[in-house]
Amino acid sequence: ASCSVPLSEVQFQCCICQDVFSEPVSIPCGHSFCFTCITTHWDDGRAISCPKCHTVFEGCPELCENSFAKEMSEQIRARRQNGVIAVVKKLIHCDVCVGRQTKALKSCLMCLTSYCELHLEPHLRVATLKSHKLIEPVAMLENRMCKKHQRLLELFCRSDQRCVCVLCTETDHRCHNTVPVERESQDKKAQMKRIEDDLQQMIQDRLQKVEEIKQCMELSKQVNSKRDIEESVQVFSVLIRTMETSQAELVEMLQRRQAAAEQRAESLIAELELEITELQRRRNEMEQLFHTDDHLHLLQIRHEKIQQYASLFTQGFTTGRHYWEVEVGDKTAWDLGVAKSSVNRKGLVTLCPEDGYWTICLRNGTEYRACAGQAELLCLSQRPRVVGVFLDYEDGRVSFCDAETQSHIYSFTRASFTEAIFPFFNPDMSDNGSNKSPLII
Numbered sequence: 001a002s003c004s005v006p007l008s009e010v011q012f013q014c015c016i017c018q019d020v021f022s023e024p025v026s027i028p029c030g031h032s033f034c035f036t037c038i039t040t041h042w043d044d045g046r047a048i049s050c051p052k053c054h055t056v057f058e059g060c061p062e063l064c065e066n067s068f069a070k071e072m073s074e075q076i077r078a079r080r081q082n083g084v085i086a087v088v089k090k091l092i093h094c095d096v097c098v099g100r101q102t103k104a105l106k107s108c109l110m111c112l113t114s115y116c117e118l119h120l121e122p123h124l125r126v127a128t129l130k131s132h133k134l135i136e137p138v139a140m141l142e143n144r145m146c147k148k149h150q151r152l153l154e155l156f157c158r159s160d161q162r163c164v165c166v167l168c169t170e171t172d173h174r175c176h177n178t179v180p181v182e183r184e185s186q187d188k189k190a191q192m193k194r195i196e197d198d199l200q201q202m203i204q205d206r207l208q209k210v211e212e213i214k215q216c217m218e219l220s221k222q223v224n225s226k227r228d229i230e231e232s233v234q235v236f237s238v239l240i241r242t243m244e245t246s247q248a249e250l251v252e253m254l255q256r257r258q259a260a261a262e263q264r265a266e267s268l269i270a271e272l273e274l275e276i277t278e279l280q281r282r283r284n285e286m287e288q289l290f291h292t293d294d295h296l297h298l299l300q301i302r303h304e305k306i307q308q309y310a311s312l313f314t315q316g317f318t319t320g321r322h323y324w325e326v327e328v329g330d331k332t333a334w335d336l337g338v339a340k341s342s343v344n345r346k347g348l349v350t351l352c353p354e355d356g357y358w359t360i361c362l363r364n365g366t367e368y369r370a371c372a373g374q375a376e377l378l379c380l381s382q383r384p385r386v387v388g389v390f391l392d393y394e395d396g397r398v399s400f401c402d403a404e405t406q407s408h409i410y411s412f413t414r415a416s417f418t419e420a421i422f423p424f425f426n427p428d429m430s431d432n433g434s435n436k437s438p439l440i441i
């Protein structure tokens with residue numbers, strides 16, 4: 001059966017839990033395991049030996065992090081994540097039927113079994129079975145059991161952001177803030193509903209901007225460019241016929257200017273459409289998760305998403321497009337943008353692209369500047385309270401906008417990124433308490 005699994009996944013599976021590595025570590029014999037799996041295996045009183053080749057060690061050996069296996073495992077998990085919605089909709093069959101596959105009607109969390117209408121009947125009739133908890137059919141019911149205590153994962157630890165069983169609250173999660181998974185799922189659904197509404201509004205705003213840009217571009221093509229060319233031809237014809245060459249050059253220059261304006265507009269439209277596509281994808285994903293009754297699955301997916309975002313901010317960006325927002329509030333001074341990983345962090349630092357910084361800043365409460373070779377004063381119609389930062393690694397673009405009004409602030413273009421790029425935040429000095437508020441991501 002293993003031949004049907006891609007070789008890359010087989011190579012990065014822990015032989016103890018039979019799943020893709022989680023925090024893989026290597027032991028002296030060269031074999032790798034999940035950190036939790038190997039430490040639990042040895043803590044159970046077994047001989048300190050390799051579960052795979054059975055090499056015996058004197059005392060607990062040193063565990064070395066396997067960074068390559070960790071990176072590959074995260075890629076495999078990411079590929080699996082892309083198929084999450086398909087798994088939610090997968091047809092579940094009755095586990096009791098023999099010889100034929102019958103669609104399951106319910107899954108029992110106590111029996112860890114899925115039943116068709118016929119085999120579900122005892123749960124609706126027998127008194128002792130009526131107390132069992134029935135949910136919509138789901139796959140892989142064994143994943144709903146605590147691997148350590150073999151009890152149902154029916155609680156959610158808010159302190160550690162993970163699902164636990166009743167016995168976990170008496171050991172590793174003693175005195176932690178725990179609630180039933182159903183309650184936590186409902187809270188998360190409420191949050192997701194609010195986010196979904198915000199995403200829908202953002203999509204509508206961007207669609208409106210796209211339409212406005214298209215209309216302006218069409219008007220410019222029909223009026224401004226044509227008028228400039230005709231006036232220029234008339235002036236040069238009246239003044240002197242010998243300047244026909246200069247006339248042609250001027251026409252060509254105006255056409256290039258119009259072409260450049262159209263290219264910039266098309267580039268901006270493409271960026272907005274990419275944002276709309278990504279927002280629609282996130283909204284659709286949240287909508288599908290919102291309508292699921294699989295509380296545990298919803299919480300596990302949300303936890304993995306949070307880990308992925310945290311990993312991006314600590315490891316930097318080396319490819320793709322990324323967007324985040326920073327709440328600056330009423331602060332009177334701050335610096336925001338991105339920086340490459342090799343920037344100088346000691347002594348006097350100059351914020352400019354030549355030194356590896358692409359940032360904008362606020363000084364004295366009203367002075368906004370783009371931190372280029374020579375600081376460029378920015379004229380804003382109103383003070384932004386939330387600043388959006390957009391990074392396009394391949395295109396070499398860093399853009400800033402007012403996230404609440406969706407108005408553009410400034411863009412660095414034609415940068416050549418060759419190393420990891422990190423978000424850059426500087427809340428600046430407190431200034432006797434007038435600038436003490438934090439920057440909130």
